[in-house]
Amino acid sequence: KAGVTQTPRYLIKTRGQQVTLSCSPISGHRSVSWYQQTPGQGLQFLFEYFSETQRNKGNFPGRFSGRQFSNSRSEMNVSTLELGDSALYLCASSRAAGGVNNEQFFGPGTRLTVL
């Protein structure tokens, strides 16, 4: 079956702009998590959504937000972009929010560059 898809794959924005990234989970998966990956900080958890509800949030400023739709697709938004927001943004889907045999499947990521 199709994997996790993320759009767009690459994005260039300027400081102060806002951006919306999209994630379509694997069919049947109801949980979507977002991660930011930078060379300096590595992979960091942003937030997790399950059944259209944000279940947990990482240590990121309020400029980072997200939402999940009834079909489990998710979007994340970053407002007032800063140079430090340049990163690979990864989306991961899983059947449920937690559990033992509930591995997360990652998409290819969106590479955001802020100029």
Place this chain on the structure above:
Amino acid sequence: DAKTTQPPSMDCAEGRAANLPCNHSTISGNEYVYWYRQIHSQGPQYIIHGLKNNETNEMASLIITEDRKSSTLILPHATLRDTAVYYCIVRVAGYGGSQGNLIFGKGTKLSVKP
């Protein structure tokens, strides 16, 4: 912060077994050990997980010490395509709260050489 310690890099000859160690000395009784890997410029990929028994699947074997303070991921016959960063992650595998999150450390960069 990540609750695991891994060597930053390792080399392995193609066709040989790659043994990647992970230290998790503060692991709790209800925490599982998960392994993911990330091939350059791709999203992380799930490999295997375990609680206290050794586990094996089509990709790898996971050996967890009896005191559960450390584990080893074994790729039995490493190929060039196994070159990646390997992450060892400890997490509670219950439901709710932060239990779905993965806290990634720096991982081990495995280089498989011909």
